[in-house]
Amino acid sequence: MSAPTGTVGTPYEYPVERGKIREFAIAAQSEAPEYFGPGAVIPPTFLTTASRWAPDGARVQVGFEQSRTLHGDQEYVFHGPPPRAGAMLYATERLAGRYEKAGRRGGTMRFAVVVTEFRDASGALVAESRATLIETAKPATAPTEESR
């Protein structure tokens, strides 16, 4: 199943939790005091954890074959200071675009851009995640150059 551009997933609530920030900051080998404590701020890539709160129907289906799918690029934009522990965000994922390029070894590479908006209770846009997914022309598990 392959969703068309503009497809929007089911909105969902995403509570920003202090313990999750702490766990993430430790995995990111950070000791910055801003990530530890009651008013902890989220690390720049922390919103990747939002999908664990996503109910069925929240994720848009780009329709790529999983074994050939790579995460090519990821961007987070914050429209003000990043959210802090205790915040409740409202997330909505959408398929923002699709395009294709010729693969270096032939075939067609397909790209999909998936944007997730994070808003506060007033509806104000707090942050956005922009992921570019790539379906390679050949299986992503191709052997390394050395073994060719």
Place this chain on the structure above:
Amino acid sequence: MTGTVPSSRSAATDVDVRPSLDAPAVGLSPAPRVFGPLTRQMFVRYAGASGDMNPMHYDEFVATAAGYPSVFSQGMHQAALLATFATDWLGPSNVRRFQVRFREQVWPGDVLTCAGVVTALEERPDGVLVTVDLTCTRQTGGVAVSGGADFLLPR
């Protein structure tokens, strides 16, 4: 200040190498930070923290059955390490944009060096918007992750 690169366990040292936030300048580049050698435990810790439970990053059998020499690190794990370098430098609350492109796979035992340089400054009503280029490089010299970020430094 010597040219010593802070170890992965001495984040406190990174605070000492933060440049003056009052006077950011194009071309300014703090001491890089080295992470590693990376271990499978780090991949597992990131998998749990992020919720990315793809077994390719911690299950040796699954990874080798798929044709890889071993498990490998999540691209977003490298992105998180690069973000740690960037926010230790310019401040976790100041980040307004953080972008990465995934370029090369990272394996157990790899040593990653995260570095950055100021590429632009823009005066804003509420501060100075500092744009930086960021790279996370393997011990081979291959770039694992490249990217950029914007930080709004308040006056």
